[in-house]
Amino acid sequence: MQDYNINGLAIPLFLVFMLLEYALLRLRGQKLHRFNDSVASLSMGMLLLISDALLKAYTFAVFIYLFEHHRVLEFSPNAAVTWLIFFFAVDFCYYWFHRCAHQFNFLWGAHVGHHQSEEYNLTTALRQSAFQYAFSWIFYLPLALLGCPPQVFLLLFILLKLYQFWLHTLLIDKIPFIEGIFSTPSSHRVHHAKNPLYIDKNYGGTLVIWDRLFGSWQPELTSERCHYGTTSALNTLNPVKANLQHWWLLVQDTINAQSWRDKCRLWFKPTGWRPKDCRNKTTANPVPLQKTGCNKRKKYDPQTSLALKTYVALSMLMIFYLCFSFILLSPSLSAMSLAFGAGLIITGLVSANALLENKLGYLAIESLRLPVTCYFIATLSTPLALAFTEIIPAF
Ligand SMILES: [Zn+2]
Structure with a gap:
């Protein structure tokens, strides 16, 4: 059992519950999922699991x-x-x-x-x-x-x-x-x-x-409906950019600030704090960062064709399966396989989200990524079968 990361077993369970939630909401006549938002969220989840x-x-x-x-x-x-x-x-x-x-x-x-x-x-x-x-x-x-x-x-x-x-x-x-x-x-x-x-x-x-x-308790009020997200718009589905968004702003401020004291202390200041000489710069995210602002901003929701959505859905299922196998087997994989597998998953997720933003140039990357991913999944299939013969009796 120590040869396997059994956290990977949670992935199919999460998928089942998410589908169940979607079905129940649709039965109630509610549509509270957006396809691109869900793909972006699941992409971030898979990066975390890796x-x-x-x-x-x-x-x-x-x-x-x-x-x-x-x-x-x-x-x-x-x-x-x-x-x-x-x-x-x-x-x-x-x-x-x-x-x-x-x-x-x-x-x-x-x-x-x-x-x-x-x-x-x-x-x-x-x-x-x-x-x-x-x-x-x-x-x-x-x-x-x-x-x-x-x-x-x-x-x-x-x-x-x-x-x-x-x-x-x-x-x-x-x-x-x-x-x-x-x-x-x-x-x-x-x-x-x-x-x-x-x-x-x-x-x-x-x-x-x-x-x-x-002192941080606040009950949900019927008079104040929740509006979700951060106060500064992310405006991308790219999971790598989403992960680095805030740190990238801090890096920019570190470069732009004149004072060395500000360059160092801005990382440890309360969220949203920026050096005085950076506050008027017309960066993508002017002062203050993240923490105050609108609750009725238009959602980032690029529209794309049904054909692309279907392709992305199938691609995500494949990446889900690869991620599940990769995480379960990670303790026994070589450093080379770990790096290669992680690289494949990240490329697949970036590409899937870019297609949902209509960046069709990524189809060229897909033509190479797909056969390589199929090959890598095939190399994991024997150890995966072995893992199941060992894990299932242990439960
Ligand atoms: Zn939080």
Whole structure:
């Protein structure tokens, strides 16, 4: 089992739930998905899963090292109280990571991707910044020092992330008795809204008691309908550009600022802060960055033909399958295969989104990418079959 990254098994499950949500909404006569927005969100999700698969082993090794050499307390992984204490502790650390990710310029760059979707549905749950995990893991290291057994942390961390999936839906209204205690679709809708009243509220992962304790709680009001997305328009479906959007602005300001003090401190200032001499520059995103602004902006929604949409849908299914195989088998793949597979997935996702923006030049890239992808999938088919014969009996 250690030869496989079983997180990959969640991918088909996510797909089933997303299709179910779509079907239920259509049965209700509601159309709350836009094809291009969903493709962009799923593309971001797959980029995260790749970076996660490549990073997690190393970052978890640091947690294990601190636990084994520097823990100050002892907790048995077999005691219920251990699980209870660290359920709250993991959620508490998540709250502070999430809050810092909204409050500091450079960390916002690692989280903004999750907020860029202008729709709100289960595909939004998978839309995450590819670099988020590169920063978030540091916030959990105090738990290792405290004595949280690594297996307890890992399972609670996975459960915390899985819990958040169902929060991203308009299907579920307020839930009696648990609003204000647990994070719910209603409280999380507020978190994703760009209405000034709702910005930077409800950071809680599983619990929102932290928001109530630390002053960031805001219930959803019937008088204030949520408008989703970031306040500065992204205006692209490209998942690589979406991941780098905010950091690119910070890099531009670092180059343009005259003062060395400003060049350094702008990364650690509150999100949206810019050096004085950059504020009037006519960049794509004039001051202030991201955090204040409109809630009725026209959505970025390039129109394209049904033929292109059908092609992109089939292409995304193929990339989904490749991503699933790649992540499941990632611990046993060579560095060359990892780099090649990641490159193929990224190229496929960039190309699919570019086609939805009517950039037809990408069809030339597709003519090369398709046969290479088929070949790579074929090379993974034997180890994938072997993985299933080992994993399924283990369950
Ligand atoms: Zn957030």
